[in-house]
Amino acid sequence: MTNRKGNDTQGKLAVEIGKLKLKNPVMTASGTFGYGEEYAPYVDLNRLGAIIVKGLSLKPRHGNPSPRIMETSAGMLNAIGLQNVGVKSFIRDKLPYLRQFDTAIIANVYGETIEEYLRVSEILTAADGVHALEINVSCPNVKKGGVAFGTDPDMIAEVTAGVKGVTDLPVIVKLSPNVTDITVMAKAAEAAGADAVSLINTITGMSVDIEKRIPHLKNVTGGLSGPAIKPIALRMVWQVATQVHIPVIGVGGIMSAPDALEFFIVGARAVQVGTANFVDPRATIRIIEGIEAYMNRHQTVTMDDLLGSLKI
Protein backbone atom coordinates (compact mmCIF):
# COMPACT_ATOMS: atom_id res chain seq x y z
CA MET A 1 0.00 0.00 0.00
CA THR A 2 1.21 3.47 -0.74
CA ASN A 3 -0.22 6.80 0.27
CA ARG A 4 -0.96 9.59 -2.15
CA LYS A 5 2.70 10.54 -2.31
CA GLY A 6 3.90 7.05 -3.07
CA ASN A 7 5.52 6.62 0.32
CA ASP A 8 6.74 3.20 1.24
CA THR A 9 4.19 2.75 3.96
CA GLN A 10 4.61 -0.99 4.15
CA GLY A 11 8.21 -0.99 5.26
CA LYS A 12 9.30 -2.43 8.54
CA LEU A 13 9.07 0.96 10.26
CA ALA A 14 5.71 1.98 8.79
CA VAL A 15 3.03 3.17 11.22
CA GLU A 16 -0.52 4.44 10.96
CA ILE A 17 -1.90 7.32 12.97
CA GLY A 18 -5.58 6.94 12.17
CA LYS A 19 -5.72 7.24 8.40
CA LEU A 20 -2.34 8.97 8.28
CA LYS A 21 0.23 6.51 6.99
CA LEU A 22 3.86 7.19 7.79
CA LYS A 23 6.93 5.42 6.41
CA ASN A 24 8.50 5.53 9.86
CA PRO A 25 7.47 6.69 13.33
CA VAL A 26 9.90 9.62 13.63
CA MET A 27 8.55 13.14 13.27
CA THR A 28 10.06 16.53 14.01
CA ALA A 29 8.38 18.32 16.90
CA SER A 30 6.66 21.60 16.17
CA GLY A 31 8.82 24.63 16.80
CA THR A 32 12.10 22.73 16.59
CA PHE A 33 12.38 22.28 12.85
CA GLY A 34 11.18 25.62 11.48
CA TYR A 35 9.30 25.06 8.24
CA GLY A 36 11.58 22.21 7.16
CA GLU A 37 13.74 24.23 4.77
CA GLU A 38 16.05 25.40 7.57
CA TYR A 39 17.29 21.83 8.03
CA ALA A 40 17.24 20.73 4.38
CA PRO A 41 21.01 21.38 4.00
CA TYR A 42 21.67 18.81 6.74
CA VAL A 43 18.85 16.25 6.52
CA ASP A 44 17.27 14.43 3.58
CA LEU A 45 13.70 15.45 4.42
CA ASN A 46 12.39 12.50 2.37
CA ARG A 47 13.62 10.15 5.08
CA LEU A 48 11.47 11.62 7.85
CA GLY A 49 8.20 10.04 8.96
CA ALA A 50 6.62 13.47 9.14
CA ILE A 51 7.54 17.12 9.49
CA ILE A 52 5.46 19.07 11.97
CA VAL A 53 5.91 22.73 11.22
CA LYS A 54 6.06 25.65 13.63
CA GLY A 55 2.69 26.51 15.23
CA LEU A 56 0.56 28.60 12.87
CA SER A 57 -1.88 31.32 13.83
CA LEU A 58 -4.35 33.23 11.68
CA LYS A 59 -2.21 36.39 11.63
CA PRO A 60 1.59 36.51 11.80
CA ARG A 61 2.91 36.76 15.36
CA HIS A 62 6.08 38.56 16.46
CA GLY A 63 6.57 36.41 19.54
CA ASN A 64 8.21 37.41 22.81
CA PRO A 65 11.12 39.82 23.40
CA SER A 66 14.65 38.40 23.77
CA PRO A 67 16.27 36.71 25.59
CA ARG A 68 14.02 33.83 24.67
CA ILE A 69 16.15 30.82 25.51
CA MET A 70 18.40 29.60 28.30
CA GLU A 71 20.23 26.33 28.72
CA THR A 72 19.59 24.55 32.01
CA SER A 73 20.83 21.22 33.39
CA ALA A 74 20.25 18.65 30.65
CA GLY A 75 17.69 20.86 29.01
CA MET A 76 16.70 24.29 27.84
CA LEU A 77 14.01 26.82 28.58
CA ASN A 78 12.32 28.65 25.74
CA ALA A 79 9.75 31.40 25.56
CA ILE A 80 9.51 32.08 21.84
CA GLY A 81 5.87 33.09 22.08
CA LEU A 82 4.71 31.37 18.89
CA GLN A 83 6.48 33.68 16.47
CA ASN A 84 5.22 32.54 13.06
CA VAL A 85 4.52 33.81 9.56
CA GLY A 86 0.76 33.24 9.81
CA VAL A 87 -1.23 30.53 8.06
CA LYS A 88 -1.70 32.38 4.76
CA SER A 89 1.98 33.16 4.31
CA PHE A 90 2.78 29.57 5.29
CA ILE A 91 0.60 28.25 2.49
CA ARG A 92 1.92 30.77 -0.02
CA ASP A 93 5.64 30.82 0.88
CA LYS A 94 6.52 27.63 2.77
CA LEU A 95 4.15 24.84 1.71
CA PRO A 96 5.11 24.75 -2.01
CA TYR A 97 8.69 23.98 -0.98
CA LEU A 98 7.57 21.21 1.39
CA ARG A 99 5.30 19.60 -1.20
CA GLN A 100 8.27 18.31 -3.20
CA PHE A 101 9.30 15.96 -0.39
CA ASP A 102 8.09 12.43 0.07
CA THR A 103 7.11 12.90 3.71
CA ALA A 104 3.93 13.73 5.57
CA ILE A 105 3.46 17.42 6.42
CA ILE A 106 1.61 18.10 9.66
CA ALA A 107 0.57 21.64 10.42
CA ASN A 108 0.50 22.71 14.06
CA VAL A 109 -2.51 24.95 14.71
CA TYR A 110 -2.73 27.67 17.32
CA GLY A 111 -5.51 30.10 18.18
CA GLU A 112 -6.31 32.69 20.81
CA THR A 113 -9.99 31.78 20.50
CA ILE A 114 -11.94 28.70 19.41
CA GLU A 115 -12.92 30.59 16.27
CA GLU A 116 -9.28 31.17 15.40
CA TYR A 117 -8.45 27.45 15.82
CA LEU A 118 -11.30 26.59 13.48
CA ARG A 119 -10.46 29.23 10.89
CA VAL A 120 -6.77 28.21 10.74
CA SER A 121 -7.81 24.55 10.48
CA GLU A 122 -10.21 25.31 7.63
CA ILE A 123 -7.59 27.24 5.70
CA LEU A 124 -5.02 24.46 6.12
CA THR A 125 -7.53 21.79 5.11
CA ALA A 126 -8.24 23.63 1.88
CA ALA A 127 -4.53 23.85 1.06
CA ASP A 128 -2.82 21.18 -1.01
CA GLY A 129 -0.06 19.34 0.79
CA VAL A 130 -1.08 19.25 4.45
CA HIS A 131 -1.60 15.67 5.64
CA ALA A 132 -2.75 16.18 9.22
CA LEU A 133 -3.36 18.85 11.83
CA GLU A 134 -1.84 19.00 15.27
CA ILE A 135 -3.86 21.19 17.62
CA ASN A 136 -1.66 23.13 20.01
CA VAL A 137 -3.60 23.49 23.25
CA SER A 138 -0.43 23.47 25.25
CA CYS A 139 1.89 26.39 24.45
CA PRO A 140 2.92 27.80 27.84
CA ASN A 141 4.43 31.02 26.49
CA VAL A 142 1.49 33.01 25.21
CA LYS A 143 -0.98 35.02 27.24
CA LYS A 144 -4.11 33.89 25.43
CA GLY A 145 -5.02 30.53 23.94
CA GLY A 146 -2.49 27.72 24.03
CA VAL A 147 -2.24 26.18 27.45
CA ALA A 148 -5.31 28.13 28.65
CA PHE A 149 -7.27 25.65 26.52
CA GLY A 150 -5.12 22.67 27.40
CA THR A 151 -5.65 22.71 31.15
CA ASP A 152 -9.44 22.45 30.97
CA PRO A 153 -10.96 19.19 29.64
CA ASP A 154 -14.13 20.97 28.53
CA MET A 155 -12.13 23.43 26.47
CA ILE A 156 -10.02 20.63 24.95
CA ALA A 157 -13.23 18.86 23.97
CA GLU A 158 -14.71 22.01 22.48
CA VAL A 159 -11.62 22.82 20.37
CA THR A 160 -11.21 19.20 19.26
CA ALA A 161 -14.84 18.72 18.28
CA GLY A 162 -14.83 22.10 16.56
CA VAL A 163 -11.74 21.31 14.48
CA LYS A 164 -13.07 17.85 13.64
CA GLY A 165 -16.18 19.56 12.31
CA VAL A 166 -14.25 21.67 9.80
CA THR A 167 -11.62 19.23 8.53
CA ASP A 168 -11.38 15.77 7.08
CA LEU A 169 -7.68 15.59 7.92
CA PRO A 170 -6.49 13.47 10.86
CA VAL A 171 -6.50 15.61 14.01
CA ILE A 172 -3.80 15.20 16.64
CA VAL A 173 -4.26 17.04 19.94
CA LYS A 174 -0.98 18.10 21.58
CA LEU A 175 -1.29 17.96 25.34
CA SER A 176 0.32 19.97 28.10
CA PRO A 177 2.08 18.31 31.04
CA ASN A 178 1.24 21.34 33.20
CA VAL A 179 -1.89 19.69 34.57
CA THR A 180 -2.78 17.54 37.57
CA ASP A 181 -3.80 14.50 35.54
CA ILE A 182 -2.93 14.38 31.86
CA THR A 183 -5.09 11.28 31.29
CA VAL A 184 -8.19 13.41 31.91
CA MET A 185 -7.11 15.72 29.08
CA ALA A 186 -6.30 12.81 26.76
CA LYS A 187 -9.69 11.20 27.39
CA ALA A 188 -11.44 14.52 26.75
CA ALA A 189 -9.68 14.79 23.38
CA GLU A 190 -10.49 11.18 22.50
CA ALA A 191 -14.16 11.57 23.42
CA ALA A 192 -14.38 14.70 21.27
CA GLY A 193 -13.13 12.79 18.23
CA ALA A 194 -9.37 13.32 18.18
CA ASP A 195 -7.57 10.84 15.92
CA ALA A 196 -4.48 10.88 18.14
CA VAL A 197 -2.86 12.73 21.03
CA SER A 198 0.73 13.89 21.21
CA LEU A 199 2.45 14.52 24.52
CA ILE A 200 4.17 16.20 26.18
CA ASN A 201 4.61 19.85 25.31
CA THR A 202 7.21 21.66 27.45
CA ILE A 203 7.04 21.88 31.23
CA THR A 204 6.81 25.41 32.60
CA GLY A 205 9.97 26.49 34.37
CA MET A 206 12.27 29.41 35.10
CA SER A 207 15.89 30.34 35.70
CA VAL A 208 17.45 33.33 37.49
CA ASP A 209 20.63 35.33 36.92
CA ILE A 210 21.84 35.64 40.51
CA GLU A 211 24.28 38.49 39.79
CA LYS A 212 21.65 40.76 38.28
CA ARG A 213 18.73 39.11 40.14
CA ILE A 214 16.67 39.01 36.99
CA PRO A 215 15.06 36.08 35.19
CA HIS A 216 17.19 34.68 32.37
CA LEU A 217 14.15 34.89 30.09
CA LYS A 218 12.49 38.22 29.36
CA ASN A 219 9.15 36.37 29.56
CA VAL A 220 10.18 35.32 33.13
CA THR A 221 8.94 31.75 32.65
CA GLY A 222 9.48 29.39 29.73
CA GLY A 223 8.98 25.84 28.60
CA LEU A 224 11.55 23.24 29.64
CA SER A 225 12.59 20.70 27.01
CA GLY A 226 15.46 18.29 26.41
CA PRO A 227 16.74 15.16 28.16
CA ALA A 228 15.76 16.55 31.58
CA ILE A 229 12.05 16.01 30.85
CA LYS A 230 12.23 12.57 29.23
CA PRO A 231 11.35 10.49 32.32
CA ILE A 232 8.31 12.69 32.95
CA ALA A 233 7.21 12.48 29.31
CA LEU A 234 7.68 8.73 29.32
CA ARG A 235 5.60 8.31 32.48
CA MET A 236 2.81 10.46 31.05
CA VAL A 237 2.81 8.64 27.70
CA TRP A 238 2.64 5.32 29.53
CA GLN A 239 -0.29 6.54 31.67
CA VAL A 240 -2.19 7.93 28.68
CA ALA A 241 -1.52 4.90 26.47
CA THR A 242 -3.15 2.65 29.04
CA GLN A 243 -6.23 4.90 29.20
CA VAL A 244 -7.09 5.79 25.60
CA HIS A 245 -7.66 3.73 22.46
CA ILE A 246 -6.44 6.31 19.93
CA PRO A 247 -2.75 6.43 18.95
CA VAL A 248 -0.40 8.22 21.33
CA ILE A 249 2.59 10.12 19.97
CA GLY A 250 5.46 10.41 22.44
CA VAL A 251 7.38 13.68 22.75
CA GLY A 252 9.88 14.91 25.30
CA GLY A 253 13.64 14.76 25.48
CA ILE A 254 14.19 12.10 22.84
CA MET A 255 17.85 12.36 21.84
CA SER A 256 18.61 8.87 20.54
CA ALA A 257 17.10 5.66 19.21
CA PRO A 258 17.08 4.02 22.68
CA ASP A 259 15.09 7.02 23.96
CA ALA A 260 12.55 6.59 21.14
CA LEU A 261 12.33 2.84 21.76
CA GLU A 262 11.42 3.44 25.40
CA PHE A 263 8.44 5.44 24.19
CA PHE A 264 7.29 2.70 21.78
CA ILE A 265 7.59 0.08 24.50
CA VAL A 266 5.37 2.08 26.88
CA GLY A 267 2.77 2.50 24.16
CA ALA A 268 3.65 5.35 21.79
CA ARG A 269 2.86 4.60 18.17
CA ALA A 270 5.19 7.32 16.96
CA VAL A 271 7.57 9.89 18.41
CA GLN A 272 8.53 13.49 17.85
CA VAL A 273 12.11 14.67 18.09
CA GLY A 274 12.52 18.26 19.26
CA THR A 275 15.44 19.76 21.14
CA ALA A 276 17.74 17.05 19.71
CA ASN A 277 17.49 18.78 16.31
CA PHE A 278 19.24 21.81 17.80
CA VAL A 279 22.01 19.66 19.23
CA ASP A 280 22.50 17.58 16.09
CA PRO A 281 20.68 18.53 12.89
CA ARG A 282 20.83 14.87 11.84
CA ALA A 283 19.33 13.55 15.09
CA THR A 284 16.16 12.30 13.37
CA ILE A 285 18.13 10.27 10.83
CA ARG A 286 20.33 8.77 13.54
CA ILE A 287 17.20 7.80 15.46
CA ILE A 288 15.48 6.22 12.43
CA GLU A 289 18.60 4.19 11.64
CA GLY A 290 18.94 3.18 15.29
CA ILE A 291 15.34 1.95 15.48
CA GLU A 292 15.86 -0.08 12.34
CA ALA A 293 19.05 -1.61 13.73
CA TYR A 294 17.26 -2.49 16.99
CA MET A 295 14.43 -4.16 15.10
CA ASN A 296 16.88 -6.22 13.07
CA ARG A 297 18.79 -7.17 16.19
CA HIS A 298 15.62 -8.25 18.02
CA GLN A 299 14.06 -9.84 14.94
CA THR A 300 11.07 -7.57 15.35
CA VAL A 301 8.89 -7.71 12.28
CA THR A 302 6.73 -4.62 12.60
CA MET A 303 6.38 -1.61 14.84
CA ASP A 304 3.27 -3.25 16.29
CA ASP A 305 5.50 -5.88 17.92
CA LEU A 306 7.12 -3.12 19.94
CA LEU A 307 4.06 -1.07 20.71
CA GLY A 308 3.09 -1.28 24.38
CA SER A 309 5.31 -4.32 24.88
CA LEU A 310 6.32 -3.20 28.37
CA LYS A 311 6.55 -6.10 30.85
CA ILE A 312 5.64 -5.15 34.40
Add this chain to the structure above:
Amino acid sequence: MWTGSITFNNQLAPQCLHMAVRLPAEFPDPVPGQFVMIRPAGGDGPLLSRPLSIYQFHRNQDHAILEFLYRVVGRGTELLSRLTPAAEMHILGPLGRGFRIEKTRTHRILLAGGMGVAPITFLAQYLKGQVAGKDELKICLGAKNCAEIVGVERIKDMPGSLNIATDDGSLGSCGLVTDLLPDFTQGCDPRKTMIYACGPMAMLKALAEQLAPTGIPCQVSIEERMACGVGACLGCAVTVHDRRGKRVKKSVCKDGPVFNIEDICWDQL
Protein backbone atom coordinates in the same frame (compact mmCIF):
# COMPACT_ATOMS: atom_id res chain seq x y z
CA MET B 1 28.13 18.78 11.27
CA TRP B 2 31.91 18.62 11.30
CA THR B 3 34.18 16.88 13.73
CA GLY B 4 37.52 18.47 14.50
CA SER B 5 40.15 18.48 17.21
CA ILE B 6 41.56 21.26 19.32
CA THR B 7 45.16 22.19 18.51
CA PHE B 8 45.40 24.81 21.27
CA ASN B 9 43.13 26.54 23.77
CA ASN B 10 45.21 29.24 25.46
CA GLN B 11 44.28 31.82 28.02
CA LEU B 12 45.04 35.38 26.84
CA ALA B 13 43.51 37.38 29.68
CA PRO B 14 41.68 36.39 32.88
CA GLN B 15 38.47 35.36 31.08
CA CYS B 16 39.63 35.44 27.44
CA LEU B 17 40.78 32.43 25.48
CA HIS B 18 42.15 31.70 22.03
CA MET B 19 41.20 28.34 20.57
CA ALA B 20 42.18 26.63 17.33
CA VAL B 21 40.38 23.62 15.88
CA ARG B 22 41.69 21.43 13.09
CA LEU B 23 38.98 20.39 10.62
CA PRO B 24 38.77 18.31 7.44
CA ALA B 25 39.89 20.09 4.26
CA GLU B 26 36.29 19.98 2.97
CA PHE B 27 35.23 22.64 5.50
CA PRO B 28 33.94 25.52 3.35
CA ASP B 29 35.64 28.93 3.26
CA PRO B 30 33.94 31.24 5.75
CA VAL B 31 33.21 34.91 5.10
CA PRO B 32 34.28 37.43 7.79
CA GLY B 33 31.41 37.92 10.22
CA GLN B 34 30.21 34.34 9.95
CA PHE B 35 30.18 32.05 12.99
CA VAL B 36 29.98 28.39 13.94
CA MET B 37 28.03 26.45 16.56
CA ILE B 38 30.61 24.54 18.59
CA ARG B 39 30.60 22.03 21.43
CA PRO B 40 32.80 19.25 22.70
CA ALA B 41 32.01 15.84 21.18
CA GLY B 42 30.71 13.26 23.62
CA GLY B 43 28.16 13.79 26.31
CA ASP B 44 30.09 15.80 28.89
CA GLY B 45 29.71 19.24 27.38
CA PRO B 46 26.75 21.54 27.49
CA LEU B 47 23.60 20.28 25.77
CA LEU B 48 23.56 23.03 23.18
CA SER B 49 26.43 24.21 21.06
CA ARG B 50 27.69 27.77 21.58
CA PRO B 51 27.92 30.34 18.82
CA LEU B 52 31.49 31.62 18.31
CA SER B 53 32.43 34.02 15.56
CA ILE B 54 35.40 33.15 13.41
CA TYR B 55 38.66 34.93 14.29
CA GLN B 56 40.88 33.29 11.76
CA PHE B 57 40.71 30.68 9.04
CA HIS B 58 43.48 29.03 7.12
CA ARG B 59 44.01 25.97 5.01
CA ASN B 60 46.82 23.53 4.71
CA GLN B 61 47.03 20.76 2.20
CA ASP B 62 44.91 18.21 3.99
CA HIS B 63 43.09 20.20 6.64
CA ALA B 64 41.63 23.54 7.64
CA ILE B 65 42.15 25.48 10.86
CA LEU B 66 39.52 27.62 12.52
CA GLU B 67 40.48 29.97 15.33
CA PHE B 68 38.27 31.64 17.89
CA LEU B 69 38.63 34.29 20.57
CA TYR B 70 36.04 33.93 23.28
CA ARG B 71 35.20 35.15 26.74
CA VAL B 72 33.94 32.94 29.55
CA VAL B 73 30.44 34.26 30.18
CA GLY B 74 28.55 31.23 31.46
CA ARG B 75 28.55 27.50 31.90
CA GLY B 76 28.97 26.69 28.21
CA THR B 77 32.04 28.85 27.63
CA GLU B 78 33.40 27.78 31.03
CA LEU B 79 33.35 24.17 29.81
CA LEU B 80 34.99 25.20 26.53
CA SER B 81 37.74 26.97 28.47
CA ARG B 82 38.73 23.73 30.25
CA LEU B 83 39.28 21.73 27.06
CA THR B 84 42.80 20.67 26.17
CA PRO B 85 44.56 19.91 22.86
CA ALA B 86 43.29 16.86 20.95
CA ALA B 87 39.80 17.20 22.45
CA GLU B 88 37.21 16.36 19.80
CA MET B 89 34.76 19.10 18.83
CA HIS B 90 31.50 19.15 16.89
CA ILE B 91 31.15 22.17 14.67
CA LEU B 92 28.21 23.32 12.57
CA GLY B 93 29.04 25.98 10.04
CA PRO B 94 30.10 28.33 8.69
CA LEU B 95 26.75 29.95 9.52
CA GLY B 96 24.96 33.24 9.03
CA ARG B 97 25.45 36.28 6.81
CA GLY B 98 28.81 37.92 7.21
CA PHE B 99 30.00 41.44 6.40
CA ARG B 100 29.07 42.72 2.94
CA ILE B 101 32.00 44.27 1.15
CA GLU B 102 31.50 46.96 -1.45
CA LYS B 103 34.62 47.59 -3.49
CA THR B 104 33.72 51.22 -4.17
CA ARG B 105 33.65 52.09 -0.47
CA THR B 106 37.39 52.42 -0.14
CA HIS B 107 37.36 54.38 3.14
CA ARG B 108 36.94 51.51 5.59
CA ILE B 109 36.77 51.97 9.34
CA LEU B 110 36.77 48.88 11.56
CA LEU B 111 35.58 49.20 15.13
CA ALA B 112 35.84 46.48 17.79
CA GLY B 113 34.85 46.47 21.44
CA GLY B 114 35.98 43.59 23.68
CA MET B 115 35.70 40.22 21.96
CA GLY B 116 34.35 42.03 18.90
CA VAL B 117 38.00 42.04 17.88
CA ALA B 118 37.60 38.44 16.65
CA PRO B 119 35.41 38.99 13.56
CA ILE B 120 36.95 42.44 13.00
CA THR B 121 40.45 40.93 12.76
CA PHE B 122 39.21 38.29 10.33
CA LEU B 123 37.61 41.06 8.28
CA ALA B 124 40.76 43.21 8.34
CA GLN B 125 42.87 40.35 7.05
CA TYR B 126 40.32 39.49 4.41
CA LEU B 127 40.12 43.09 3.21
CA LYS B 128 43.90 43.39 3.03
CA GLY B 129 44.15 40.16 1.09
CA GLN B 130 41.19 40.45 -1.26
CA VAL B 131 40.00 43.97 -1.76
CA ALA B 132 41.73 46.79 -0.02
CA GLY B 133 45.13 46.53 -1.68
CA LYS B 134 46.97 49.75 -0.86
CA ASP B 135 43.92 51.35 0.76
CA GLU B 136 44.54 51.92 4.39
CA LEU B 137 42.24 50.39 6.96
CA LYS B 138 41.42 52.41 10.03
CA ILE B 139 41.11 50.00 12.91
CA CYS B 140 39.91 51.00 16.37
CA LEU B 141 39.96 48.60 19.30
CA GLY B 142 38.44 49.17 22.71
CA ALA B 143 38.28 47.25 25.98
CA LYS B 144 38.00 47.77 29.74
CA ASN B 145 41.78 47.83 30.29
CA CYS B 146 45.08 46.92 28.65
CA ALA B 147 44.89 43.27 29.80
CA GLU B 148 41.67 42.86 27.86
CA ILE B 149 43.04 44.27 24.61
CA VAL B 150 43.65 40.93 22.93
CA GLY B 151 44.48 39.85 19.43
CA VAL B 152 46.47 42.99 18.58
CA GLU B 153 49.45 41.07 17.22
CA ARG B 154 47.46 39.91 14.20
CA ILE B 155 46.61 43.44 13.09
CA LYS B 156 49.38 45.67 14.38
CA ASP B 157 51.64 45.03 11.41
CA MET B 158 49.02 45.77 8.81
CA PRO B 159 49.48 48.96 6.83
CA GLY B 160 46.96 51.42 8.13
CA SER B 161 46.27 52.91 11.46
CA LEU B 162 45.59 51.01 14.65
CA ASN B 163 44.02 53.00 17.45
CA ILE B 164 43.27 51.78 20.93
CA ALA B 165 41.02 53.07 23.68
CA THR B 166 40.55 51.64 27.18
CA ASP B 167 37.97 52.57 29.78
CA ASP B 168 40.72 53.18 32.36
CA GLY B 169 43.34 54.64 30.02
CA SER B 170 45.80 51.83 30.75
CA LEU B 171 46.46 51.49 27.02
CA GLY B 172 45.83 53.98 24.24
CA SER B 173 43.48 56.82 24.92
CA CYS B 174 41.17 56.87 27.91
CA GLY B 175 37.53 56.40 26.93
CA LEU B 176 35.28 54.42 24.65
CA VAL B 177 36.21 53.02 21.29
CA THR B 178 33.40 55.05 19.76
CA ASP B 179 35.17 58.24 20.96
CA LEU B 180 37.94 57.47 18.45
CA LEU B 181 35.58 57.53 15.51
CA PRO B 182 35.20 61.29 14.80
CA ASP B 183 38.90 61.53 13.87
CA PHE B 184 38.23 59.23 10.94
CA THR B 185 34.76 60.32 9.91
CA GLN B 186 35.29 64.08 9.96
CA GLY B 187 34.89 65.40 6.44
CA CYS B 188 34.67 61.94 4.90
CA ASP B 189 32.48 61.16 1.91
CA PRO B 190 29.63 58.93 3.16
CA ARG B 191 29.29 57.41 -0.33
CA LYS B 192 32.85 56.10 -0.21
CA THR B 193 32.86 55.11 3.47
CA MET B 194 31.82 51.97 5.33
CA ILE B 195 32.12 51.33 9.04
CA TYR B 196 32.24 47.73 10.26
CA ALA B 197 31.66 47.21 13.96
CA CYS B 198 31.36 44.43 16.50
CA GLY B 199 31.14 44.68 20.27
CA PRO B 200 28.75 44.81 23.21
CA MET B 201 25.21 45.92 22.40
CA ALA B 202 25.61 49.08 24.49
CA MET B 203 28.59 50.12 22.36
CA LEU B 204 26.71 49.43 19.13
CA LYS B 205 23.68 51.34 20.36
CA ALA B 206 25.90 54.35 21.16
CA LEU B 207 27.44 54.01 17.72
CA ALA B 208 23.99 54.02 16.12
CA GLU B 209 23.13 57.28 17.89
CA GLN B 210 26.48 58.81 16.97
CA LEU B 211 26.19 57.90 13.29
CA ALA B 212 22.50 58.69 12.77
CA PRO B 213 23.01 62.36 11.84
CA THR B 214 26.07 61.68 9.63
CA GLY B 215 24.60 59.41 6.96
CA ILE B 216 27.69 57.21 7.10
CA PRO B 217 26.73 53.56 6.53
CA CYS B 218 27.71 50.97 9.08
CA GLN B 219 27.39 47.20 9.40
CA VAL B 220 27.30 45.69 12.87
CA SER B 221 27.70 42.11 14.01
CA ILE B 222 25.50 41.37 17.03
CA GLU B 223 25.10 38.50 19.46
CA GLU B 224 22.18 36.72 21.07
CA ARG B 225 21.71 33.37 22.78
CA MET B 226 21.14 30.64 20.20
CA ALA B 227 20.02 27.02 20.26
CA CYS B 228 20.06 25.83 16.64
CA GLY B 229 22.13 28.35 14.66
CA VAL B 230 20.13 27.74 11.47
CA GLY B 231 16.96 29.81 11.93
CA ALA B 232 14.69 27.04 13.19
CA CYS B 233 14.29 27.61 16.93
CA LEU B 234 13.68 31.38 16.71
CA GLY B 235 15.55 31.77 20.00
CA CYS B 236 17.83 34.59 18.78
CA ALA B 237 15.19 37.05 17.59
CA VAL B 238 16.07 40.71 17.07
CA THR B 239 13.61 43.45 16.10
CA VAL B 240 14.51 45.26 12.89
CA HIS B 241 12.84 47.67 10.47
CA ASP B 242 11.95 45.98 7.19
CA ARG B 243 12.16 47.76 3.83
CA ARG B 244 8.85 49.50 4.45
CA GLY B 245 9.90 50.61 7.92
CA LYS B 246 7.69 48.05 9.68
CA ARG B 247 9.08 46.42 12.84
CA VAL B 248 9.68 42.72 12.25
CA LYS B 249 11.58 39.92 13.97
CA LYS B 250 14.68 38.51 12.36
CA SER B 251 16.94 35.69 13.48
CA VAL B 252 20.46 36.76 14.42
CA CYS B 253 21.78 33.35 13.31
CA LYS B 254 20.30 33.27 9.84
CA ASP B 255 19.44 36.84 8.85
CA GLY B 256 22.55 38.11 10.67
CA PRO B 257 24.71 38.19 12.67
CA VAL B 258 25.69 41.19 10.52
CA PHE B 259 23.00 43.83 10.04
CA ASN B 260 22.94 47.39 8.75
CA ILE B 261 23.06 49.53 11.87
CA GLU B 262 20.02 51.59 10.86
CA ASP B 263 17.86 48.48 10.40
CA ILE B 264 18.09 47.43 14.05
CA CYS B 265 15.43 48.82 16.40
CA TRP B 266 17.81 50.01 19.13
CA ASP B 267 14.95 50.94 21.46
CA GLN B 268 14.42 47.22 22.15
CA LEU B 269 17.52 47.24 24.35
